Amino acid sequence: MNDxxxxxxxxxxxxxxxxxxxxxxxxxxxFGRAGPGLFPVVVSVMLLLIGVATxxxxxxxxxxxxxxxxxxxxxILGSLCAFALVTLFVNMMVAIVIMVFIxxxxxxxxxxxxxxxxxxGLCLMALVFAKLLGMNLPLY
Amino acid sequence: xxxxxxLAFGFSHALTLHNLMYCAxxxxxxxxxGLLPGLGPLATISILLPLTYSIDTTGALIMLAGIYYGAQYxxxxxxITMKIPHASSIVACIDxxxxxLKGKTGLALFTAGMSxxxxxxxxxxxxxxxxPTLGEVAFLFGPAxxxxxxxxxxVCVSFVTTGSLLNGxxxxxxxxxxxxIGTDVNSGLQRxxxxxxxxxxxxxxxxxxxxxxxxxxxxxxxxxxxxxxPFNGKIKLMPTWAEFKRIWPSALRGSLVGSFLGILPGxxxxxxxxxxxxxxxxxxxxxxEIGTGCIxxxxxxxxxxxxxxxxxxxxxxxxxxxxxxxxxxMMAAFIIKGIQPGPNxxxxxxxxFWGLVASMWVGNCFLxxxxxxxxxxxxxxxxxxxxxxxxxxxxFCCIGTYSVNNNVDDIFITAAFxxxxxxxxxLELDAAPLMLGFILxxxxxxxxxxxxxxxxxxxxxxxxxxxxGTLLGLIGLFMAWQVLAFFLKARERRPGDAATQPx
Numbered sequence: 001m002n003d004x005x006x007x008x009x010x011x012x013x014x015x016x017x018x019x020x021x022x023x024x025x026x027x028x029x030x031f032g033r034a035g036p037g038l039f040p041v042v043v044s045v046m047l048l049l050i051g052v053a054t055x056x057x058x059x060x061x062x063x064x065x066x067x068x069x070x071x072x073x074x075x076i077l078g079s080l081c082a083f084a085l086v087t088l089f090v091n092m093m094v095a096i097v098i099m100v101f102i103x104x105x106x107x108x109x110x111x112x113x114x115x116x117x118x119x120x121g122l123c124l125m126a127l128v129f130a131k132l133l134g135m136n137l138p139l140y
Numbered sequence: 141x142x143x144x145x146x147l148a149f150g151f152s153h154a155l156t157l158h159n160l161m162y163c164a165x166x167x168x169x170x171x172x173x174g175l176l177p178g179l180g181p182l183a184t185i186s187i188l189l190p191l192t193y194s195i196d197t198t199g200a201l202i203m204l205a206g207i208y209y210g211a212q213y214x215x216x217x218x219x220i221t222m223k224i225p226h227a228s229s230i231v232a233c234i235d236x237x238x239x240x241l242k243g244k245t246g247l248a249l250f251t252a253g254m255s256x257x258x259x260x261x262x263x264x265x266x267x268x269x270x271x272p273t274l275g276e277v278a279f280l281f282g283p284a285x286x287x288x289x290x291x292x293x294x295v296c297v298s299f300v301t302t303g304s305l306l307n308g309x310x311x312x313x314x315x316x317x318x319x320x321i322g323t324d325v326n327s328g329l330q331r332x333x334x335x336x337x338x339x340x341x342x343x344x345x346x347x348x349x350x351x352x353x354x355x356x357x358x359x360x361x362x363x364x365x366x367x368x369x370p371f372n373g374k375i376k377l378m379p380t381w382a383e384f385k386r387i388w389p390s391a392l393r394g395s396l397v398g399s400f401l402g403i404l405p406g407x408x409x410x411x412x413x414x415x416x417x418x419x420x421x422x423x424x425x426x427x428x429e430i431g432t433g434c435i436x437x438x439x440x441x442x443x444x445x446x447x448x449x450x451x452x453x454x455x456x457x458x459x460x461x462x463x464x465x466x467x468x469x470m471m472a473a474f475i476i477k478g479i480q481p482g483p484n485x486x487x488x489x490x491x492x493f494w495g496l497v498a499s500m501w502v503g504n505c506f507l508x509x510x511x512x513x514x515x516x517x518x519x520x521x522x523x524x525x526x527x528x529x530x531x532x533x534x535x536f537c538c539i540g541t542y543s544v545n546n547n548v549d550d551i552f553i554t555a556a557f558x559x560x561x562x563x564x565x566x567l568e569l570d571a572a573p574l575m576l577g578f579i580l581x582x583x584x585x586x587x588x589x590x591x592x593x594x595x596x597x598x599x600x601x602x603x604x605x606x607x608x609g610t611l612l613g614l615i616g617l618f619m620a621w622q623v624l625a626f627f628l629k630a631r632e633r634r635p636g637d638a639a640t641q642p643x
Contacts, residue, residue, distance in 0.1 A: 008567040012310050019317045022332055032597025036324040036331055039585045040317060047313040050306055057306075060630075066566065072362045073562045076355060076534070077555045083538050084551035099538065100531045106362050107527035118528055122535045129539065134194060136546050137539070 004066040005058035012051030020044030072106045079103040092139045096122050143268050150494030154502050159199055163499050166203035167506040170210020175218050175521050179354065179533055181211040182575065185469050186349035187540035189476065197477040198492050202499040204473050208466055209260065209449045209500065212409055213507045216252045216442055217515060221245060222522070231413040232445075235430065235437025242433050246376040247383060251435050252442040253512040255391035259443030260504040262395035263402065263450035268497055270403070270451075271486065275458035278483035283591035284601050288608035288615075289405070289461055290584050294577065295615050296406020297464060301572045305622055308573045311564075315577020316584060318343060325582075326589065338549040345472045346544050348578060351557025352564070352571035354537045358530050359562050375516050386435045390420055394440035398447030408452050408464040409445045416444030450500055456481050457493060461580070465572040468579035 019040055029035030079102035086095035100119040104110060123139075130137045153159065173184045185204050192200035220236035232252065239248035281289070298308020321332040322342030333339040379387075394416040401412040420440040421430050430437045453470075455463045460482025462468040474481045479489060486493045511518070541550045561571055595601035603609045 004567060008307070008569065011563070011567055011569075012314075015314055015317070019320070019332065023320075026329060026331060027327070030597055031592045031599070032595075034326075034589045034592060036327045036329045039588060040320050040331065043313055043316050043320075047310060047317070050310045050313070054306060054310070068566055069363045073359045073559065076359055076362075077558055079534065080355070080538065080551055080555040080558065084548040084555075087542070087551075088548050096535060099534065103531045103534050104527065106359075107530065109527060114528065115531075118531050122532065125535070126539065133191065135191070135539075135543050137542070 002063075002066055003058060004064040005061060006055060006063075007066050009051050009053075009055030009058055012047060012054060016044045016047035016051055020048065075106040076103060087138065092126065092137055093123055096126060146490070146494050147268055147498060149490070150496075150498030151502075153198060153491050153495035154202070154498035158196075159202055159495065159499060160502065162195070162199040162203040163206050163503050164506050166206020167210040167503050167510060169203075170207040170212075171214035171217075171507065171510055171518065172521065173207070174211035174214020174216075175518060176529065179536075180357070181208050181466055182349055182469060182572075183354040183357070183537075184211070185466065185473070186346045187354075187536050189346055189469075189473060190540060190543040192473065193476070197479065198495050200477060201470075201473060201492065201496055202503075204470060205453070205496060205500065206503045206506075208470070209446065209503065210507055210510075212445050212449050213253070213256055213511050214518070216256070216445065217249060217511065217518060218522075220248045220252060220438070221519065230410070231417045231441040232438065234417070235433050238431070238433025239438065240433075244433070247379050247435070248433075248438050249375065249515050250377050250379055250512055251387055251438045253508055253515070254387055255394065255439040255443040256446040256511075257504055257508045258388075258391040259395040259398055259446035260450055260507075261501065262392070262443075263399045263447035264497060264501050264504075266399040266403075266447075266451055267454055267500075271454050271458045271493075271497075273458075274454060275483040275486050278459040281459070281607060282605060283587040283594065284605050285607040285611070286461070286587040287584060287591055288602065288611035289459070290580050290587075291615055292611050293405040293461060293463055293580070294573070295618060296404070297573050297576055298406075299618075300406045300408075300411050301464075301570050305619075307569050311569055311571065311573040312577035315574035315579075316581035318348065318574070319578045319581025320585070325586070338547070338553075343553060343578075344541070344544050344550055345469065345575075345578065347541055347550050347553040348557050349469060349575060350537045350541055351554045351559075352561035352574065354533065355554065355558030356561030356565050356571070358533060359558075360565060361526060362530065375519075377512060377515075383435060386426070387439045390424060390436040390439040391443040393419060393423070394443030395447045397440075398444030399451045401444070402448030402451030403454050405455065405461075405463045408466075409448045412444040412448035413441040416440040446504075453496075457485060457496075458483060460485075461583075462576065465575035468576045471579055 023037045023040035023044060026037030027035035028037045028041065079099045082102055083095045083099040086098050097119040100115050100122065104115055126137060126139055129135045130139055154163070169184065170181065173179045173181065184207055188204065188207065192204065195203070216232045216236065219232035221240055223233045223237040236248045236252065239245065294309060294312040295305070298312060299305050301308060319342070321339055323330050323340055330340055397416045397419060398412040401415055402408060417437065417440060420436050421427055424430065424436045426434055426436050452463055452467055455461055456467045456471055460480065462471045471481055479485060479492065537554065538551060541554045542548065544550055564571055591601055602612060
């Protein structure tokens, strides 16, 4: 299972099935008078063929190890979601500070003094955006 | 002479204080993102897209275009001094970095800057003459022809950007499917929205671009855990007259190659650089030196790079079909501004078209100043450690996505696409064709349905019309060649495998 070529084929097959099977539930129509489901089905079938071809091909070429480092992507996505949630429930200034402190966990070194400086700078930048460029940010 | 008149008209628009400012801003930001890791032109244009809502149309497009071609300049600086290309200057690493190792960084930077200027100038002449002519050809295109042209674009982009036709096409198709999310324009039915109200308008292009390019790129850099060593060498910029004379022929050759390859579907800076470098290796007077760090190896590819970046606007502005991912994003910018790029644009908005063309030359001058005399100040940008840089990039991604609709839902979508982009990167799937598919998807569907409606459901319309028939024939030939090449290669390998296995 730990094979990048195989995983790629399965990924493509999964996406094509997800879209194709949903599209089958929409009115298909015929080619002369296409319904909303027709085009997605055609595209999904093409993607499915490519996915199957990739799976088949992976049996014939050398295996390539698939390495996933879930830690960093998890931290980055976590900081994004935290930013969104805190913006929604508190305000964006706090959200910026929290995002900086979570995101830098993924860096090569961690220093809270540096984080304070970055967060301060970014808050200042956000103020500039809001006041000078007239962007509508819920900063406070 | 009409062209000169039009160009003069364009310059009268580009040289207003307002537009000069946007042009300078675009070039500066472009150079900066070209230098920095983790933010390519794609991600930057999508971050700045929401910021352009409040700017007038010409100014906004001048700025975005400036970011695109400015990033090509900045990228070559980082490639020459540290062998780190971010966007596309892969070829600049070969001879450019070799020159740095020889202690001739200043000469390499001067050559790159000067040749880029030459390349840009040649490309603008091509653009001014060719785009209006090609626009008239585009009036002959029917829906079936547009479909065929988009398919050609998909095939070319897939082959050029990923090298693997199968993977690239798969990404295009995924992009097309993602473009289907939202309300169907013909029937009003909501498709693939999972009953989430914020998906009814479709996924925002900014979310996809920032997820697949911004977030995925940051994580990739974090995963590799490399500490970059900033460049500390001395830079002596002014070349001698003999060196200066060596730049010209190679740069002109590169400009022509780049201008031509930039127009073709799927073309663009990357392939143009490789072609120009290969040609220099064949015909240059100093071909024996290429590869060891010589002027020709830098000049030709830098000129081709810049030229292709500019001529790739031609298909977008005259036919209305973007040919690569960045152009797809530029098309989104045009549409946000209420302008449909295509054959009618040049006639309908001459101030915008000629202003943009003229601004490209103005931008060229800005970039020459920014990148040749001022280059040593830019190099201090590298001293910012990545641990400080990436939270800032994340911040820009957040603010960029938020300000599209002033809605936090978009940040969650960006996060979702960040995960998808990361997975695709690990699976060796390139996200650039996906962007093209996403933008072209709705157009493809509309033209596909219209073509079949006109032909009452008969597929022969795609083959009997001369334009689409030719284009599809080309795709067929290309596919057949690919399959043949695959089997020939497999057969070649088979005996080798059999020989090694018993051992």
